[in-house]
Amino acid sequence: MTSHTQAPLCQAPDPEIRSPKIEYPAGAVDCHAHVCGPATQFPYARERIYTPPDATLESYQSLLGMLGIDRAVLVQPSVYGIDNRAMLAALRAHPQKFRGVAVVSNNPNDIQDQELEQLHAAGVRGIRCNIVDVADKSAGLPVQNLKSLAERIKPFGWHLELLMHVNEYPNLAKVFENFPVDLVFGHFGYSHAKHGAHDAGFQGLLDLLKNQQAWVKMTGPYRICDGDLPYSDMRPFNDAVIKANPKQLIWGSDWPHVMVKKQMPHDADLCDLFGDWVTDPALRKSILVDNPCILYDFPAFNAEQN
Template sequence: MQTSNLNSSMPVFDAPLCQAPDAEIRSPKIAFPAGAVDCHAHVCGPASQFPYAKERIYTPPDATLEQYEHLLNMLGIDRAVLVQPSVYGTDNRAMLSALSLNPSKFRGVAVLDQNISDTELEQMHQLGVRGVRCNIVDVADKSAGLPIKALRELAQRIQPFGWHLELLMHANEFPDLEKTFENFPVDLVFGHFGYTHAKHGVQDKGFQGLLGLLRNAAAWVKMTGPYRIGDGDLPYADMRPFNEAVLLANPRRLIWGSDWPHVMVKKKMPHDADLCDLFGSWVSDPVLRKTILVDNPCILYDFPAIG
């Protein structure tokens, strides 16, 4: 745990620090197509300018826009989606500041306060926000199931902007997922393959419900964070069946992301070049790669088409 002098201008860190991303300068073997989008990354800090929420459960090392843009150049990725990290709660200033510096290159996914005004939503839209993230993982009491009424009300607020709802949730905890989200007002995006741990297997009812939504084009799935839901290190072999299942269900509703800076990873930190090459091994067809890396993100995040 890191603390600072009360007289210092630096913030006081009252939550444990997590490990930093691998800083080795190394490009992937795979060449991503022109216009490729990293659909899941976070900007954290600098903490002296954008202090973290007191109620956070971890403290990330600074992972700034400058560092991230350097990473994108190293990986050969042209565009990106910045997702509001939990350490900021509903304070979207760091993410919005990053969007404002290069609106043609970045889109954003925000976390909203329930009292946000339509004017503020419009301002976010102009800056490049195209979705809202809801964290179901950390809901204390899950006995009542998903807060579907609140999610529908939120969806109705963002529907006029054409935004989607991104859910961070363990799909395996909700076996009636497909029925629950039937006729939902906006597109749904599920992070980390539905965040179902590999030990539950692809036949898990919740994951099967997610596949049903995917087949019916009622949801999108982020092919992200295999290290979060599988055991062991690269190449995360126990996640391969989940990858194959979503590809079979509907490749036109899949997107990929690095999950940089890989906050709260408690096993060996993956190198982003290796994660790019892992995607290349999981999706070997170049046409399908372009669909997932370029075409699909253009639809979901309102990026201009390349060429």
């Protein structure tokens, strides 16, 4: 395993046991969280760029209980590369409660149909492509590979989740015009607040939203602004995506908040921040319950099964 000096150890999430002031609706979904470890059972990839503290399924379940959130989408973190075992183990343990977004080979020809079928049966409903946390960015955006991968997953009704800085692609809407599957953009498009909501790349994301070609995860505001809570610089981005198309927005905690180098946010505060930014109860329910059920193919919510 790579030493911590080569892959720095991350700050751990805030351990304080504290529930939010806001009460989330029944069936609410945390659409962006990661399970990391235990490293002794699920070792991290040698080529990773950071080392997370163990953030286990058991710890995450406790967090969901504390926050009053019923269901979740587990997203494969970059520290595991294409080894989805930790995430799949969690999905199989709670098939009614969890859905997943996997990471597969960058070469679509390397992926067998049987592998995709097995991932689907386990609860995977999308593939994540990380274009940020990679060692070599000189190749640019691999559009043809993304399209080829999209064609492979299209029969399953999956989406392609992109972790990318949309401000780096001013022609974003044109690049993804007529893309084969729905696109999901993490962290409001991951454009730093300093670029402003009028940035061409972010405006392209809004165009994709308006045309129902993209979904946006209202996650990680602390990652794309310089200040601490309440991340006021991010409010214009929140308001812009709601205005563009509230039917294609989802929310997530981003637990365990890997690679956060500023003040670690408490998840209860992040829930309350969402409540401050989205005040209409009907809109909250749409973002927290209805939209995730469409995108991730959740079964009808049953409180007894959860």
